[in-house]
Amino acid sequence: MQLEVKFVNVASMASRKKAQVDIQFNWIFVIIAGAIILMFFMTIVFKNMGQSESKVSRKVVDQLVAIFAGAEVATSTAQEIATPEMQLNFLCEESGLSEFNIQNTGISKQIPSAVVFAPDKVKGRKVITWSLDWSVPYRVTNFLYVTSPLMRYYFIGTDTFNLLEDLPREDMMTREISPTLPEKILDKNNYKVKFIFFDANIQGNIESKLKINKEDVSAVSLAPDKITFYRYNGESFVQDGEPLPYLTKSELYAAIFSEDRAAYVCNMKKAFRRLEQVSRVVGARAKLLNTDACNYNSAESVLYQESINNPSINSMQLAARTCQISVNFANCKYSILADNIKKLNAKNRQLEYASCPLIY
């Protein structure tokens, strides 16, 4: 019997085991170090992504502010502004806060003096802007209207006001025109729908297949002497507050583009604040121009005739201030404004006939 003796090299066995452990630890070390490096760079990338998005949003806000500034000074045909896919929110409150912001960015811009009539949200990749002057009877400011092609406007009835011919093109302002309210309102993938009724009483239930919230459906009725706003309760339109008189066509367009009565009133108050200041300057100018030959101090001149209660304020200023501070326009005397406008027109004609400098 042969005895086989095998000598086992213990040292080399230990060394192989050590190598195996060493390799494993090496890989663990590589994975941990690699993960730390990757996390470091991912943090930088995500931080920069956030900053870039803020930068783009800030640029869009600056661009819109520049457009609003331009619209304040000059009336323009409708413009289409290309933007990244986003939602612009417009806010105008009784408290005096007036701003617009980009959803989910925290970037906002206050617009305390700009008179902007817009839905509460403007979605999509395009923003449509259009401006018209508001002259009562002298130019006071420009109204800026903002909308989106993704919103749909239904014009119901006969357009006796000739509003449709001046509206932005149909590809900018999606609309349907119908002599009567359709029996069923179908969903056409619009995020907001507005109904404009020409001199009609809105009654009865409406069968709606719209797949949007009832808050995103609203209506306005335009009559020769008043504007009436309506809210949608899911079944029918409910009147929203008292009807409001108006002075010019620009206010009818304002009612079309406004989100609701509250937003319309809020922006009209900004307009009346402007009217007060402009009337002050125009009145003071009339006093400076007053001579024996060209007399501005007459019963017909509402800019020169001082009010009894406050001699430093003229009648037009007072009427504008009353509208500006009136809650929900309850005390706003449109009749006085309309009367003042007639008087100023008459006075201006007289001055023109006498070859005197005009009031406006």
Add this chain to the structure above:
Amino acid sequence: MNSLKSQIKMFETIAILVIFFILVSIGFVYYNSISQSLIKQESRERIELESIQAAQRLTYLPELKCTSSIAKEIGSCVDFYKILAFRDMFHSDNSPEEYYYDILGYSTITVYVIYPEEEGIVIYDKPKPNFKTKTAYQIPVVLLKEGVKNSRCGPEFSNAQCLYGLIEIGAYS
């Protein structure tokens, strides 16, 4: 011996990582300093843009603009008496300074009549507290002074005098 070798290898790896992170940090610091200077430049450009917007608003303000029919004929036309009335508003009890701050911001607006008379009229003055720089922008304008007998402003307008001037907007930053 083997353990020394492995320790050296470990130190080598750590040293590579440390140098790598130092290089990345240097790159990061450099990137940050460039970003900061870009941000400062953008901030300066925004202030300039705001000043130009204020200037644009100013020349078209109904409070200063010539009456409609004349304004259409003459480009940058401001009414001389409106300027005086606008100035006087801010010196009255019921000053609308707060209201016009929303439109004109921190600025000083001066109307300089340069021909045929010479006159400087400050119509709005609201400097920024602790401002560092003031930049002036000038816009040439025609100042229409109506009601001046035996004068003409161009072939179309009688009893009116044309004055030539500049509106200077001093913007603060």
